[in-house]
Amino acid sequence: MTPSEDAVEQRLARLEHRMRLLEDHNEIMRLLYTYGPAVDSGLAEVVSELWTENGVYDVDTGRMDGRDAIAVMVRSEAHQGFIHQGCGHVMSPARITVDGDTATAVCHTQLILRDPDGSGYRVSRVTANRWELTRTAEGWRVVTRTSRILDGQEAGRGILASGLPEEAP
Numbered sequence: 001m002t003p004s005e006d007a008v009e010q011r012l013a014r015l016e017h018r019m020r021l022l023e024d025h026n027e028i029m030r031l032l033y034t035y036g037p038a039v040d041s042g043l044a045e046v047v048s049e050l051w052t053e054n055g056v057y058d059v060d061t062g063r064m065d066g067r068d069a070i071a072v073m074v075r076s077e078a079h080q081g082f083i084h085q086g087c088g089h090v091m092s093p094a095r096i097t098v099d100g101d102t103a104t105a106v107c108h109t110q111l112i113l114r115d116p117d118g119s120g121y122r123v124s125r126v127t128a129n130r131w132e133l134t135r136t137a138e139g140w141r142v143v144t145r146t147s148r149i150l151d152g153q154e155a156g157r158g159i160l161a162s163g164l165p166e167e168a169p
Helices: 003-040 044-048 067-075 077-085 154-162
Strands: 051-059 062-065 087-091 095-099 102-114 121-136 139-149
Touching: 003 044, 003 087, 003 095, 003 102, 003 121, 003 139, 044 067, 051 067, 051 121, 062 067, 067 077, 077 087, 077 102, 102 154, 121 154, 139 154
Parallel strands: 051 139
Antiparallel strands: 051 062, 087 102, 095 102, 102 121, 121 139
């Protein structure tokens, strides 16, 4: 291979790597942004399939281990009450870091509930989220989602900081 051909091969390899990273980011964003519409419409199977079979959803109000437990949460009386009252799980853009076949994403979510008298909406809670993901044969899936309410305590702040570099870029 000539030096010129070698340079072209290196450029192509870099472009392929960058394209793969962009595709990974896009697939991860689609996965994360499926959660809100799916959970707000009560699609328990769609929500649970975002996780690996033994995936964990660890929220400050309780922990769900496995797809079945996540589906049960969506079908629960409490969650169905939110849906029938009127709710929205709204996510901020996530800061995604891909490392081969694993990734992390950090973002905020808000749970917005319709007022019982129908006069408007209120933000019920703002939460810090850390999503740990893995590439599977079916695409990216959540291994663990850890969510903590942003109430001034270290837990929520720590989740947000975990997705950021220690020094400014």
